[in-house]
Amino acid sequence: MTPGELVTAFIRALEHKDFDTACSMVTADCEYDNVPFAKVYGPDGIRSVLEPFLGGCTGVDWVVHYQAETGDVVMNERTDRFEVGGSWKELRVAGLFVVRDGQIALWRDYFDQGQFTAAMSG
Numbered sequence: 001m002t003p004g005e006l007v008t009a010f011i012r013a014l015e016h017k018d019f020d021t022a023c024s025m026v027t028a029d030c031e032y033d034n035v036p037f038a039k040v041y042g043p044d045g046i047r048s049v050l051e052p053f054l055g056g057c058t059g060v061d062w063v064v065h066y067q068a069e070t071g072d073v074v075m076n077e078r079t080d081r082f083e084v085g086g087s088w089k090e091l092r093v094a095g096l097f098v099v100r101d102g103q104i105a106l107w108r109d110y111f112d113q114g115q116f117t118a119a120m121s122g
Contacts, residue, residue: 027100
């Protein structure tokens with residue numbers, strides 16, 4: 001699997017809330033930096049952040065608009081969509097992934113916290 005294919009499979013697993021599969025795709029020391037929130041590390045750290053949030057959503061859909069791959073680095077531009085309380089909330093995200101030995105070693109997402117707060121409260 002290429003780094004780009006790995007990132008795509010990782011995103012699909014998260015959309016399906018398949019945390020076991022998603023966490024199997026990251027290194028034991030993977031850094032998840034969800035800018036502007038605090039960093040977490042490894043599968044347990046990622047699960048501790050995503051499982052409560054995504055688990056509260058009735059639907060998750062991450063639309064990848066563009067994705068580029070150079071060596072072990074993958075970057076994408078997405079609209080992350082979350083169905084909460086019967087309506088879809090959308091957030092524009094830029095993601096950076098670094099793959100090491102066939103697993104994601106770094107995942108950094110950039111987004112506007114104000115947009116996120118407004119989307120989740122509206």
